[in-house]
Amino acid sequence: MTTLVVTAPGGQSVATEEILVLGQELDSIGALLADAWRTVNHPTGPYLPEGYREAVARLAGVADDVSWLCRSLVAYTQQVAEQERWRTRLWDSTRDHWTRALVWSALGQQGVRGGSPDASFDDAAEALRRLDEPYHPAVSTWEVDRREGVGISQGVAERIARIPEGSNPVRVERYATAEGEFHTEVFVAGTRTWSLDEKTDPFDMRSNLALVAGAPAASTMVTERAMRSAGVQRGDRVVFVGHSQGGAVAATLAESGRYDTRGLVTVGAPVGSQPAGGEYPALRIEHRDDVVVDLAGKTLPGGHTVVEADSGATTGDIPGAHSRDRYFQTATQIDQSNADLLSGWADGLPGPLRGQARWFDASQDLSGGEVAGGKTAQ
Amino acid sequence: MDEGDIERVLDRVQLVCTQLQRAVASARGLPETPQWRGSSHSLAQSQQEYVLAELVGLEREFGELAYRCDRDLQSLRRRQEEEGLAGGHW
Numbered sequence: 421m422t423t424l425v426v427t428a429p430g431g432q433s434v435a436t437e438e439i440l441v442l443g444q445e446l447d448s449i450g451a452l453l454a455d456a457w458r459t460v461n462h463p464t465g466p467y468l469p470e471g472y473r474e475a476v477a478r479l480a481g482v483a484d485d486v487s488w489l490c491r492s493l494v495a496y497t498q499q500v501a502e503q504e505r506w507r508t509r510l511w512d513s514t515r516d517h518w519t520r521a522l523v524w525s526a527l528g529q530q531g532v533r534g535g536s537p538d539a540s541f542d543d544a545a546e547a548l549r550r551l552d553e554p555y556h557p558a559v560s561t562w563e564v565d566r567r568e569g570v571g572i573s574q575g576v577a578e579r580i581a582r583i584p585e586g587s588n589p590v591r592v593e594r595y596a597t598a599e600g601e602f603h604t605e606v607f608v609a610g611t612r613t614w615s616l617d618e619k620t621d622p623f624d625m626r627s628n629l630a631l632v633a634g635a636p637a638a639s640t641m642v643t644e645r646a647m648r649s650a651g652v653q654r655g656d657r658v659v660f661v662g663h664s665q666g667g668a669v670a671a672t673l674a675e676s677g678r679y680d681t682r683g684l685v686t687v688g689a690p691v692g693s694q695p696a697g698g699e700y701p702a703l704r705i706e707h708r709d710d711v712v713v714d715l716a717g718k719t720l721p722g723g724h725t726v727v728e729a730d731s732g733a734t735t736g737d738i739p740g741a742h743s744r745d746r747y748f749q750t751a752t753q754i755d756q757s758n759a760d761l762l763s764g765w766a767d768g769l770p771g772p773l774r775g776q777a778r779w780f781d782a783s784q785d786l787s788g789g790e791v792a793g794g795k796t797a798q
Numbered sequence: 799m800d801e802g803d804i805e806r807v808l809d810r811v812q813l814v815c816t817q818l819q820r821a822v823a824s825a826r827g828l829p830e831t832p833q834w835r836g837s838s839h840s841l842a843q844s845q846q847e848y849v850l851a852e853l854v855g856l857e858r859e860f861g862e863l864a865y866r867c868d869r870d871l872q873s874l875r876r877r878q879e880e881e882g883l884a885g886g887h888w
Contacts, residue, residue: 456817466802469866475859482852
């Protein structure tokens with residue numbers, strides 16, 4: 421069956437191919453009814469059973485109704501296709517304005533900035549400048565949990581599943597290879613705090629803006645400090661994996677030149693303006709209905725393999741389209757893909773290894789002083 | 799009116815019954831719409847239910863017509879037999 425599913429950027433699928441099939445089936449039924457009507461629609465003889473004329477009239481009515489339904493379904497299908505085509509076109513031009521509105525709304529700014537999509541750098545930088553205080557975060561990182569004997573991730577989906585959610589935003593895994601070197605995998609969570617009133621969480625909107633603006637972000641500092649705490653040194657082999665803001669952090673560190681980056685996987689991350697320039701395999705997974713991925717503004721060409729998919733979330737379910745769980749499902753499809761570009765992603769990565777996983781939490785101080793609680797500030 | 803008049807109507811009605819049985823079977827086999835959402839789902843669902851309900855009603859109606867035709871045919875034959883007996887036509 422030809423796939424004619426039309427999918428809106430918001431994620432709602434309209435299965436028009438099924439409607440077309442239904443129309444064909446109804447057409448067959450309509451033909452049967454037309455035959456039946458011709459059978460009984462003849463000049464009446466001297467005999468007619470009681471209710472005959474009424475039944476024939478009703479048969480004609482149902483035949484007309486089915487014929488009308490067929491025509492309506494075809495018209496509906498065409499309208500839906502046309503509507504979705506227009507909606508897609510409109511969405512492309514308005515989504516950037518809309519996401520910008522979200523950012524500015526979160527910042528408590530009046531009005532919505534317009535401009536072209538590639539204006540996001542300037543917008544983010546200006547937003548940082550307009551914050552009620554200068555953005556010079558001091559961060560503190562501490563280990564929360566540690567586990568030994570952890571098996572290295574196999575495939576993309578397993579790596580997505582290891583991105584932390586909730587309280588501990590950074591996970592660092594270290595594996596000793598047979599060559600006596602270390603292979604590190606770093607998993608970074610997304611934005612935890614959306615309010616600008618709450619100022620102690622480094623995974624906040626300020627970090628988002630800083631990442632988009634290309635400024636040092638607290639969440640990036642936290643991740644690198646966690647890596648150092650886990651024993652990662654400059655030049656070590658590292659695979660970076662991140663969701664949302666964590667993806668932007670991962671992309672920043674992968675491109676920093678401080679590590680021997682062996683791979684980068686970002687999901688739902690505003691990293692379109694951070695092209696992968698290294699020789700490492702970089703996989704950027706984006707849901708077409710995830711508005712966060714466009715926060716970076718204009719997408720620049722680079723070495724990423726970009727996988728776009730529909731999240732499957734219902735229209736308007738913005739968190740659903742952006743959720744790590746939805747991206748995990750998409751990553752599962754990627755792992756099952758026979759496309760060389762995808763199946764060969766992890767060819768250069770180590771085979772089965774066991775090592776250590778550590779989880780880290782963090783805080784930030786935006787006052788310019790030391791972080792409370794005796795933690796080491798940066 | 800003779801037997802032939804009723805038989806011609808009965809044949810047509812029975813043929814329609816057969817056609818309606820096929821139509822009902824087709825309507826019951828209409829594709830399911832598990833992924834349809836919102837208006838498209840309710841539209842398709844209501845159409846399927848409407849068509850099936852109408853066809854089942856028609857099938858029953860023409861079945862009753864066939865029954866009446868057959869009943870009238872048997873009645874005519876009995877009457878003719880009775881008239882034949884009364885008239886001594888053996």
